Amino acid sequence: MWAYESVFYQIYPLGFCGAPKQNDGILTPRIQKVQDWIPHILDCGANAIYFSPIFESDAHGYDTRDYRKIDCRLGTNEDFASVSKALHQNGIKVVIDGVFNHVGRGFWAFQDVLKNRENSPYKDWFHINFGGNDGYNDGLWYEGWEGHYELVKLNLRNEAVIEHLFSCIRSWVEEFDIDGLRLDVAYCVDRDFLRRLRSFCDTLKPDFFLVGEILGGDYNQIMNDQMLHSATNYECYKGLYSSLNSMNLFEIGHSLLRQFGPENWTLYKGKHLLNFVDNHDVVRIASNLTNEKHLPLIYALLFGMPGIPCIYYGSEWGAEGKKEHGSDDSLRPCFEAPQCNALTEWIATCAKAHKESKALCYGDFKSLMLTNKQFIFERSFEGQRVLVAVNADGEAYDAHFNANAGRARDLLTGQTHDFGGGSKLPPYSAAYWEIY
Known part of the structure; x- marks a missing residue:
């Protein structure tokens, strides 16, 4: 599977392109901006893009109006097709958001229900009680996503709904040549639908991701041979920043051992979770860490731990962003142009090392040394061994552990490392030691 050897770059298109927050109905080819960023995306070491919602919606993208039409605020289907073609020509895979649990109130089939009520041929596409009422005073009640009634829950056990969604996915492959889907709120989606989705997508394109x-919970409930290949690793997302802020690396160490360790009870051994330090829904990592010197270290952990690393646009140069008054707008800004600094270059170095190392892409996980402020773990695959070493302290540290090796090459610096007499870890440092 190509995704297991990839570095993802996430873009929230409506914010990235500076689109109006509400759909203004004005066709503007803003999505072409992505093509201008291709050199930067490649420079960051990414070779796959995950696009948050791109289809016609009421406001933020997760309130879909039409699955067959690119949001007019972003452009036309032809505009996105040209972007996808340019990305593929540069060796970048394309994954888009599949928002299948719910639609917006502007969704064409729901609008027909509001107009024709019991006589609508689409009334069973949703979970509707015509004897009730909703917060919009429609004279009917329907199920919304987690109490948000601007998001109308689809009936994913209705064959007509399934047929419509699958026909749309097929058209996305034909029009845009997409390489995969990210399933929004997959934890809510009907499990039988996920099984049918996997079987269907397996027929569309080799290694469709x-x-x-x-x-939270057990990710295996949706990540298995019958459903999805991967899942978002929120457990380690929290552990990464929290363990650094509290200077208690045992937290992330415990999470990684629980997920990937050598014990028989390990949950996800051999599987590939999607790892991240921030995304469009959470505080940007530069605003989340209490010590800015930990910023390079959290990315070293991200690219060194098991799974698929994902970078959120703008965070590669340390852009900040917090939720303000319950709004996500500040997390999804429009940047006029990409920036590059020491952090960007560090991330690119980590990304290169990750992609070029089978051990970092596929390797087992074993903890070798763990303290509150230092963490050394091993990734091994088919005889290849890489030791990931992090010192989160402002003081140098002499690490004594059994490396079962004499010398190594640091994949981040190219320098030779000798394990004889202990390993000195400089302050706020990270290394990927590939054993000779």
Whole structure:
């Protein structure tokens, strides 16, 4: 699977392109901006893009109006097709958001229900009670996503709904040559639908990648051979920044051992979760870490731990962003042009090392040394061994552990490392030691 050897770059298109927050109905080819960023995306070391919602919607993209039409605020289907073609020509895979749990109130089939009520041929596309009422005073009640009634829940056990969604996915492959889908709120989506989705997508394109959004619990409930290939690793997202802020690396160490360790009870051994330090829904990592010197270290952990690393646009140069008054707008800004600084270059170095190392892409996980402020773990695959070493302290540290090796090459610096007499870790440092 190509995704297991990839570095993803996430773009939230409506924010990235500076589109109006509400759909103004004005056709503007803003999505072409992505083509201007291709050199930067490649420079960051990414070779896959995950696009948040791109289809016609009421406001933020997750309130779909039409799955067959690119949002007019972004341009036309032809505009996105040209962007996707340019990305593919540069060796970049394309994954888009599949928002299948719910639609917006402006969705054409729901509008027909509001107009024709019990006589609508689409009344069973949703979960509707015509004897009730909703917050919009429609004279009917319907199920919304987690109490948000601007998001109308689809009936994913209705064959007509399934047929419509699958026909749209097929058209996305034909029009845009997409390489995969990220399933929004996959933890809510009907499991039988996920099984049918996997079977269908397996017929569309070799190695068509499916990753699902899940916040907690056992990710295996949606990530398995019958459903999705991957899931969002929110457990380690929290552990990464929290363990650095509290200077307690045991937290992230415990999460990684629970997920990938050598014990028989390990949950996800051999699987590939989508890892991230921030995204369009959470505080940007530069605003989340209490010590800015930990910023390079959290990315070293991201690219060194098991799974698929994903970078959120703008965070590669340390852009800040917090939720303000419950709004996500500040997390999804429009940048006039990409920036490059020492952090960007560091991320690119980590990304290159990750992509070029089978051990970092596929390797087992073993903890070798763990303290509150230092963490050394091993990734091994088919005889290849890479030790990931992080010192989160402002003081140098002499690490004594059994490396079962004499010398190594640091994949980040190219320098030779000798394990004889211990390993000195400089302050706020990270290394990927590939064993000779």
